[in-house]
Amino acid sequence: MRVAAISIFPEMFRAITDYGVSGRAVSEGHLVLDCINPRTFTHDRHRTVDDRPYGGGPGMVMKAEPLEAAIDEAVERVGGEAKVICLSPQGRVLDQAMVESLAEEPGLVLLSGRYEGIDERVLESWVDEEISIGDYVLSGGELAAMVLVDAVVRQIPGVLGHSQSAVEDSFADGLLDCPHYTRPEAHRGSRVPEVLLGGDHERIRRWRLKQSLQRTLIRRPELLQERELTAEEQRLLAEIENERPD
Numbered sequence: 709m710r711v712a713a714i715s716i717f718p719e720m721f722r723a724i725t726d727y728g729v730s731g732r733a734v735s736e737g738h739l740v741l742d743c744i745n746p747r748t749f750t751h752d753r754h755r756t757v758d759d760r761p762y763g764g765g766p767g768m769v770m771k772a773e774p775l776e777a778a779i780d781e782a783v784e785r786v787g788g789e790a791k792v793i794c795l796s797p798q799g800r801v802l803d804q805a806m807v808e809s810l811a812e813e814p815g816l817v818l819l820s821g822r823y824e825g826i827d828e829r830v831l832e833s834w835v836d837e838e839i840s841i842g843d844y845v846l847s848g849g850e851l852a853a854m855v856l857v858d859a860v861v862r863q864i865p866g867v868l869g870h871s872q873s874a875v876e877d878s879f880a881d882g883l884l885d886c887p888h889y890t891r892p893e894a895h896r897g898s899r900v901p902e903v904l905l906g907g908d909h910e911r912i913r914r915w916r917l918k919q920s921l922q923r924t925l926i927r928r929p930e931l932l933q934e935r936e937l938t939a940e941e942q943r944l945l946a947e948i949e950n951e952r953p954d
């Protein structure tokens with residue numbers, strides 16, 4: 709997958725190109741990430757990318773011309789066919805379904821704003837979609853862009869090793885993840901659940917699914933509303949309800 713990130717702080721993206729699953733995706737060629745700085749497309753001595761807002765008010769607004777030139781370059785870098793996304797609180801909040809859909813795109817251009825915002829004429833004419841990572845305000849769109857890339861790159865076949873699987877990720881099946889444990893068996897008096905020590909894989913699978921359902925019911929019940937439950941999941945939820953203290 710080819711991604712071009714537009715940012716006045718391109719070095720920030722080393723956090724995903726140089727580390728972990730996304731870093732390995734880059735080194736193994738599953739992900740090509742170009743970073744494009746709008747300052748490259750300025751012509752004044754101060755390389756100005758922002759200006760005061762019309763109508764007054766706090767903060768600065770990112771100017772259209774440098775961003776549009778950067779988007780132009782970015783689309784070319786990803787091969788001409790790209791979905792142009794601006795990360796912003798005004799966008800649809802990113803979820804797993806959107807991540808899986810974005811992973812099917814041939815190329816992505818990710819626009820990370822700074823300051824108060826971006827001149828609206830860029831959003832109207834050049835941006836296909838605004839996406840938010842949550843209902844809060846960040847100092848810049850870069851971290852949001854990196855969250856999106858990290859989630860999307862996990863969907864690319866071959867990126868996760870055989871020992872991991874995007875399918876088993878929590879949210880991949882619409883449920884929260886089950887608890888995980890590793891050595892030692894006893895830690896500060898707390899023991900690993902016996903079921904995980906026995907090697908009965910079917911019993912472990914069932915326990916993990918029940919734990920995921922219970923966690924989802926308690927912490928994010930709305931996720932269950934949206935989900936078509938299998939017969940087994942319905943049985944397990946009935947067990948959970950019966951086991952609930954009165």
Ligand SMILES: Nc1nonc1C(=O)NC1CCNCC1
Pocket residue numbers: 795796797821822823824825839840841842843844845846847848849852
């Ligand atoms: N939440 C967000 N999800 O994506 N981007 C988000 C964000 O807060 N962006 C900032 C908004 C204020 N201007 C600088 C960028």
